Amino acid sequence: MQRDSDFSISKKYRPDILIFLLLIPLISAFNYYLTYSNIQWNGFLLLTFSIDTIQGFIAWLIVRRIIFRLDRVLPFGPKPLKRILIQLGLTTLAGLGFIILTTELISWIIKGRPAISEFYTVDVFIIGVWFLVINGIYIGLFYYHTLQEIQEEKSKTQADFRGILVKSGNQELLIPRSEIAAMKIDEEYVLLFTTLGKKYFLDESLDYWEKNLPESDFFRLNRQMIIHRQILQGFKKLEHGKLEAQVNTSFNFDLELGISRAKAPAFRAWFMPNR
Known part of the structure; x- marks a missing residue:
């Protein structure tokens, strides 16, 4: 039953999976461009880029799961502002929390020390903006499909008009x-x-x-x-x-x-x- 519900909800956001499979590696690459002035192409760069991209994919899946959950317990409805604000808050906190925790964990495992201070002063801010972008894409997809459904229903009703x-x-x-x-x-x-x-x-x-x-x-x-x-x-x-x-x-x-x-x-x- 839960699986059927998730499938029904996911139809409202298609093609989100394809979008983010392509977008998240681009986001990681763009973050590198914004953060580092002297990028050296070597194995370490490939390793850190891969780790950041995997983090991005997992964070996106967390955001996606929260949005699906909110669709069941707090639909957009006729006054969607409350839903949008709650969605923005929960997804950004959860996504950033995951990124921060895993970054600290990886830093301790690999370097034996906490993440550098620039991670909190620069990277976290940039990543937070990207979570707003991700939410904007999902909200846009939701209303796009909702409008399509309304138009299809209207066309069907009008075609049957006697x-x-x-x-x-x-x-x-x-x-x-x-x-x-x-x-x-x-x-x-x-x-x-x-x-x-x-x-x-x-x-x-x-x-x-x-x-x-x-x-x-x-x-x-x-x-x-x-x-x-x-x-x-x-x-x-x-x-x-x-x-x-x-x-x-x-x-x-x-x-x-x-x-x-x-x-x-x-x-x-x-x-x-x-x-």
Whole structure:
């Protein structure tokens, strides 16, 4: 069960293993460049570089395990700041603690004395910065995959969209996708206009419908209007980069068709995707 949970969590951070298999040796090499001004290429350099790289890999695995544990007991949630701060603190302390302890142990075994003072004044600071970078990569991967999942779920939902259920007296009617023409805010309500010339009141807000209608067919022109592609004939340019959508002449409802300068590029890309 634990293994299945770890596998599910690890999917959120792919391809972290490949990233850090390549990145950690580069970090070790960069640390050498920052720390030593006169690097001599010999067997001792190869030995110390190998030890530092192995330390880096183990420290990364410790960080990875802590992040996976936090995903189970303290997910990011809608307010992720607490999780991020705790993750930064725990992973940096654990990672640095491991590096410091093993460095001291290796120094006593090989040299018979503690690590040099520059290790604490220079190296520890540099390594601490790298732990922040590692956390940044994991946080970025998490939100990248989360956004992908949201987009996939949204696409799936929108692909299955059949229409909108409306109330008409004591009836509930399904307005098919092909008959939806536009939506407009009317005082405290949202009005649904159909291609058959009918109007219905909707309970949900225009913001709700903007998020849930198929993006391929519907576009929010402004604060008051969402329009279906099928009733659009084109648009005309206004001053200061603004646009005004033009609808079929047979559709004679009073609509707010203005498009702001900020939204004009998105509307053009949506209306003429292959141009």
